[in-house]
Amino acid sequence: MDFTAILGAWIAVGLTLFILSFLYRDNPLFKIAENLYIGIAIGYIFSITIYNVWIPKIYQPVSNRVFTSLSNWVPWVSKFVTPAGDAGSLTPLFPAIIGISLLTRIFPKISWISRYGFAFIVGYGAGLAIPATVATMFIAQIEGTIQPVFKLASGGAIDLSGPALWTSFSAILLCLGVIVTLFYFFFSLEHGKISKKVTKIGIYFLMVYFGAAFGTTVMGRFALLYGRFFDLYTYRTSGYYHATPILILLVLIFFFVYFGKSRKTSP
Amino acid sequence: MMLIKRYIPLAIVFVFGIMTLATYYIPPKLAQDYYLETMNKWINIVAAFAFLLALLSLFYSHYNKIKRKVDGWGYSIFVYIGFLVVVVCAIKSEGQLMTGPALTSLGWIFRFLYNTLSASMFAVLAYYIVSTAFRSFRIKTLQAFVLFMAALFFIIGKVPLGNVLWNKLFFWTNVSISQVTDWIINVPSVAAKRGIMIGIAVGAIVTSLKIIFGIERQYMGKD
Numbered sequence: 001m002d003f004t005a006i007l008g009a010w011i012a013v014g015l016t017l018f019i020l021s022f023l024y025r026d027n028p029l030f031k032i033a034e035n036l037y038i039g040i041a042i043g044y045i046f047s048i049t050i051y052n053v054w055i056p057k058i059y060q061p062v063s064n065r066v067f068t069s070l071s072n073w074v075p076w077v078s079k080f081v082t083p084a085g086d087a088g089s090l091t092p093l094f095p096a097i098i099g100i101s102l103l104t105r106i107f108p109k110i111s112w113i114s115r116y117g118f119a120f121i122v123g124y125g126a127g128l129a130i131p132a133t134v135a136t137m138f139i140a141q142i143e144g145t146i147q148p149v150f151k152l153a154s155g156g157a158i159d160l161s162g163p164a165l166w167t168s169f170s171a172i173l174l175c176l177g178v179i180v181t182l183f184y185f186f187f188s189l190e191h192g193k194i195s196k197k198v199t200k201i202g203i204y205f206l207m208v209y210f211g212a213a214f215g216t217t218v219m220g221r222f223a224l225l226y227g228r229f230f231d232l233y234t235y236r237t238s239g240y241y242h243a244t245p246i247l248i249l250l251v252l253i254f255f256f257v258y259f260g261k262s263r264k265t266s267p
Numbered sequence: 268m269m270l271i272k273r274y275i276p277l278a279i280v281f282v283f284g285i286m287t288l289a290t291y292y293i294p295p296k297l298a299q300d301y302y303l304e305t306m307n308k309w310i311n312i313v314a315a316f317a318f319l320l321a322l323l324s325l326f327y328s329h330y331n332k333i334k335r336k337v338d339g340w341g342y343s344i345f346v347y348i349g350f351l352v353v354v355v356c357a358i359k360s361e362g363q364l365m366t367g368p369a370l371t372s373l374g375w376i377f378r379f380l381y382n383t384l385s386a387s388m389f390a391v392l393a394y395y396i397v398s399t400a401f402r403s404f405r406i407k408t409l410q411a412f413v414l415f416m417a418a419l420f421f422i423i424g425k426v427p428l429g430n431v432l433w434n435k436l437f438f439w440t441n442v443s444i445s446q447v448t449d450w451i452i453n454v455p456s457v458a459a460k461r462g463i464m465i466g467i468a469v470g471a472i473v474t475s476l477k478i479i480f481g482i483e484r485q486y487m488g489k490d
Contacts, residue, residue, distance in 0.1 A: 008379035039349020051362025099316025123280035127287025177458025209459035211417025221393035
């Protein structure tokens with residue numbers, strides 16, 4: 001077995017146990033893992049930003065442009081520096097300046113400059129959101145709701161078979177469901193006797209949705225938990241020098257020592 | 268000063284908002300491709316700096332904790348350790364996770380540290396979601412019962428044991444649990460989801476218009 005894989009297994013088991021130890025009680029091992037997670041996550045996003053944005057979208061085009069211009073004016077520069085790729089461009093400097101304006105937020109006296117950056121983000125985002133929302137969350141949803149109620153069988157007659165009728169029932173229920181749900185969120189008029197009944201039906205549809213959403217979340221989280229248990233199970237073997245049982249034992253010893261101590265010191 | 272501090276940012280919002288909105292409704296390919304493509308690049312660059320702002324803010328907050336030696340300040344050091352380790356590995360492996368079939372040092376960190384921590388952190392929530400639901404959820408009304416049944420059908424429909432139990436108890440219905448689950452998700456659940464989505468869409472459109480026309484100015488902060 002490769003040393004890096006064994007080391008990785010030990011670290012993975014250790015960190016999994018540190019995080020899962022929170023199920024017993026908040027403790028230093030969990031806090032270490034929690035803070036390490038923040039550092040690693042932010043470091044990973046930072047690395048992605050460097051290699052996907054700063055280098056290819058700012059540094060390369062700008063430096064290429066600068067070196068190309070310099071070589072034209074001062075020919076001996078090209079002997080020392082060869083720009084990689086095309087002639088480059090200085091236009092990325094404009095969004096870079098807008099981006100740098102965001103950093104002025106740190107200094108209260110000039111923090112108003114950051115408004116320029118936020119104005120660009122918010123303006124572009126708002127302009128982009130309107131057509132995207134209309135297309136995907138409004139028209140597409142209405143289009144999906146209004147479906148043909150009956151299917152046509154071969155020969156042009158209406159299909160009255162069991163599955164076809166069930167599909168028709170589902171299509172009608174779906175349409176009614178959307179209407180009553182929307183009715184529940186309609187606050188422009190005071191709800192009367194009949195409309196109150198309609199909104200009540202809307203609540204039932206909402207409850208089904210919340211139940212399904214809860215089920216999805218639970219299953220998603222459990223899938224992750226199975227993954228962690230699977231890793232713990234895999235790394236228990238002699239190939240990984242029994243990482244799981246040894247680390248479980250060490251964590252338990254730490255717990256006995258740490259919580260035993262805090263019990264003695266607490267009044 | 269009012270012009271620089273207030274009116275120019277509002278004008279920027281208006282101009283970029285209207286221009287972006289307009290490109291969707293102008294057929295020429297040039298406007299679509301050139302403007303939106305350029306703007307997407309620009310927004311990526313600006314977002315990278317926005318991330319840098321968040322990073323600096325996080326570091327400043329943890330630096331203050333360490334400097335003031337507040338309770339649990341020692342744990343803040345691990346934020347810096349984690350960050351530095353990843354960045355050094357990223358520089359060493361030039362941002363690549365794999366070289367051929369082998370993991371780079373960044374890939375190794377991603378596989379054994381980032382993935383492990385991220386999955387474990389969310390896996391812990393599995394326990395808390397279920398225990399909180401068990402403690403706080405009581406089926407006192409028909410609506411609560413409907414919610415419970417939808418969740419139950421969904422959960423038992425996704426596990427093999429649920430399939431076995433359903434086939435033993437409800438074999439006479441000639442309907443499988445996965446069919447029931449699919450129907451719940453595709454019909455009543457989608458109906459409510461669409462109602463919510465249409466409501467959100469209307470809200471998002473109105474808010475976007477309010478931002479573009481300078482009625483909504485929360486993003487500007489205080490003077």
